[in-house]
Amino acid sequence: MLAGIRTFSKSIFAKIIFGVIALSFVIWGLNASMLNLGTSREVAEIGSQKITPIELDRAFQRSVQNMRNVFGPNFNQQQAIQMGLLNNTVQSLVSQKVLREDAKDMGIGISDDKVRDTIFTSDNFKDPTTGQFSRDRFLQALYTAGYTEQEFIEGVRGDLMSQQVVGSLTGTAAVPEMMAKQIVAYRKEQRSGSFFALNAAGFENIAVADDATLRKFHEENAAQFTAPESRDVTLATLSASDVISTIAVTDEEIAESYKQREAEFQTPEKRAVEQILFAPNDEQSAHEAYKKLQEGADFMAIAKEAGMDESMVKLGEFTANDILPDLSAATFALSEGGVSEPVETALGWHILRVSSITPGSTQSIDEVRDILVEGLKQFKAEDAIYDLAASFDEELGAGTSIEDAARDVGAKTYKLNGVVRGEGLYGEAIDGADEINAKIFELGNGEESFLEETGSGTRYVLRVENVTPSALRPFEDVRDDVVAAWTADERQKQMMAKAEELANNVNSGSDIATLALDDAASLKETGLTKRTGQGLGNDVNPSVAAALFTLEAGKAKAIQTGEEILVVRLDDIKLADAQTADASSINDELKSAINEDILSQYLGYLRDEISVTVNNTVINGLYAPTATN
Incomplete structure (x- = not known):
């Protein structure tokens, strides 16, 4: 997928979007205070401007079509939504409008000549032979991208207005040349060294400590041996899957469903x-x-x-x-x-x-019969579940116990013991287990929930029967666990002490290769590496690179990487020359970071100055999960 995205980024459409109108994709963080769930039918309102459903849909469909060019024709709208493309489209449109509204408030205008010059000087629209603007290439690019000429021209005008604002904020950022060069030299410095892993065979027989030592370890490491708070729960669930097996479907219903859904089974x-x-x-x-x-x-x-x-x-x-x-x-x-x-x-x-x-082709009714039957049963089950849920809620509201009310409507009941926060429902195949787990820990001992609904539609009600507080398990109950933990800890301590002794020997003049041989270990070379670990062998832990950059030449230290204890020596330092270093890329990187920070702060300011409301009800209505394309 990443390769596909890289390919997309090189396309003519991407060059248009990320070049001429790059400001459209400044991320505008949306928070709960910006959500408007009222009666408005607009997607968003930004000051005096609006984002209409048509505007959003056209922008989103352009994005979806572009992704189809990358991932193939089977890439669909729902996949795009799951990838966050719809959310990004909304954010980019809001960002456009926010900056344009700010420019408008400042009285900034862009002439037709300026818009024309911007388009005519874009490399994206130049004939590769003559180097001059090619109207054919321009129109072809717009056609491929799904823009009309007027849409694109107005988009360029709006973004030029925005650039006037952003440019006044970010145009003065400067980075001291020597600072940039020093950063380049810091990043490009390389080091190499030698290391070996301590032979663990010599530390296998650790004598078990006496009970006094083990009890002290048990107390000092109480978190390892503490049982979390747990709860015993009575739970009842009601879902469409519980009744779907009782649903019957007639041939007439199948035929009617096929007629209504025939378009789904057609390949155009x-x-x-x-x-x-x-x-x-x-x-x-x-x-x-x-x-x-x-x-x-x-x-x-x-x-x-x-x-x-x-x-x-x-x-x-x-x-x-x-x-x-x-x-x-x-x-x-x-x-x-x-x-x-x-x-x-x-x-x-x-x-x-x-x-x-x-x-094109059309699947016959017999070819898709199973799909039709499943859909009809699901629809009928979901319809039936509303009535059952209403009856369930009425009985609970009348004081009927969870168990009796569940039996009357055919809901499933569970007795769950020892439920721990964040650990689901202990293997029970219950829809929405994580949501139900969270609800369990919102209630006190003896409290009962209302009839709730999971994100996927399962209704449930629960009662907390008992709460067992978090407590340190008695030493006698976990003695074996304490022995195992203490032994592992002691082994690591002894190995680290030995490794530090060997590192001190290296620092005193001993040969690291001889020490490795004496320990029946294999001495390895790191190869030249940067601070990031770039250059290390595939079997070398990145912690080794970090250790090399803390040492003086010829010196060694002991480090732990997982269960291994290593002795690492720095053999060579290859400095980068700060005076001759090419700092242009670092200079651009630092400028970009400064500008992004300035722009982020300015957008934060605009959040308070320009009213932004986003209507998720309209957006969700446009792109319901059942939509296909």
Whole structure:
């Protein structure tokens, strides 16, 4: 997936988004005070500006389509939502509006000439041969990205306004050159050393301590031997899965469901489309090109004459709903290999060719019967559960015990003993176990919850029967555990003492290789490494690099890495020259960090100055989990 994202970041669409309108993606933190769950049908209100559902959906669909170009055509809307793409889209739109609203309040305006110059000087839209602005490349890029020309122009204008604000804040950041050079030298310094792991075989027979020592260890390390607070609980749950086995489905219902859901079982026809695009005012050239094609000219050759390369000609595969609406009818009227007459859209004049057709298909009712039955049963069960839950709640409200009320509505009951905070429900396969666990620890001893509902729809009610406070387990009950823990601790202490003795011997002039040999250990070389551990062998713990950068040349120290105790010696230091170091990248990094901090503080200020409300009800309504695409 990371490779796919890297590929996406190099695409023409990414260059447009992250280059010309990069400010759109400043993260705007949203908090609970910004959420508006009122009657407004807007996605968000930012000062005097609004984000409409259409605006959000168009931005989100552009993002989804772009991800399809990376991850393939099966990447769908729900996957995008799970990845956080919808949330990021909302945040980016809010950030746009916040900065634009601030610019508007300051009276900042951007002329048409400035917008034009910004677009014309963008490398993304220049012909690679002439180095000049290419309208064809510009329109092709917008088409691929899903923007209309007017949308893009206004987006550039808004972001130029925002840049005026941001530039005034961040343009003065400066980093002292010597400081940057010193950081480069610090990062690029390399060290190498030798090390060996102490042979643990000599520390296997640790004599067991007397009870007095063990009892003291038990008290001093009480956390290891303390039983957490636990609770005994009576729990009743009611879910659709409890009643689904009792649900019957008729053939008539299956047929009706198939009719309603038929679109889900259809794979639409796809067509691989190529195009030659001419400017809006160049209809004559489009018709001349079409005439040549009718006379047998090569499609790609004509496209190259029009200044288009192969990547601009081949648009990819589309369904009738995926392609630009103005081109859909013409595209799907062609036979395989067919070429259309020039078609006019807002982007210009298109000549289309369908290079291949992948026929559509529809699964029969018998092929999807199991899916239909499962869906119908689930729907009926969820419908039935509302009535059962209402009856359950009424009985509980009337004073009926959990056990009796559960029996009357067919709910499942559980007696759970020794439930510990944060550890679920001890292996019981109960939906929402973690949520129920949290509720258990909100109640006091003897208290009963209301009828609650988990995130996935299971209703439950519980009663805390008993609370066992956290307490240190008696020594006699955990003596074996104490012996094991003390022995392991003693072994580590003895090994570390031995390693420190060996390190002192190295520091006094002893040869580390001889000491390793005497300990029946294997001496290893670290290789040249930076502070980050870059350069270490795959089998060398990063703690070794950290140790090397605390030592003087020729000196050694003992360190612990997990269960191993190592003796590490610094053999060589390779300093980086601060005077000759290229600090440009560090300078840019520090400037960026300073600017990000300034901008973050300014956005924090704007949170208080500009009213921001986000309507999650509208957003959730637009992208319900049952939506498909």
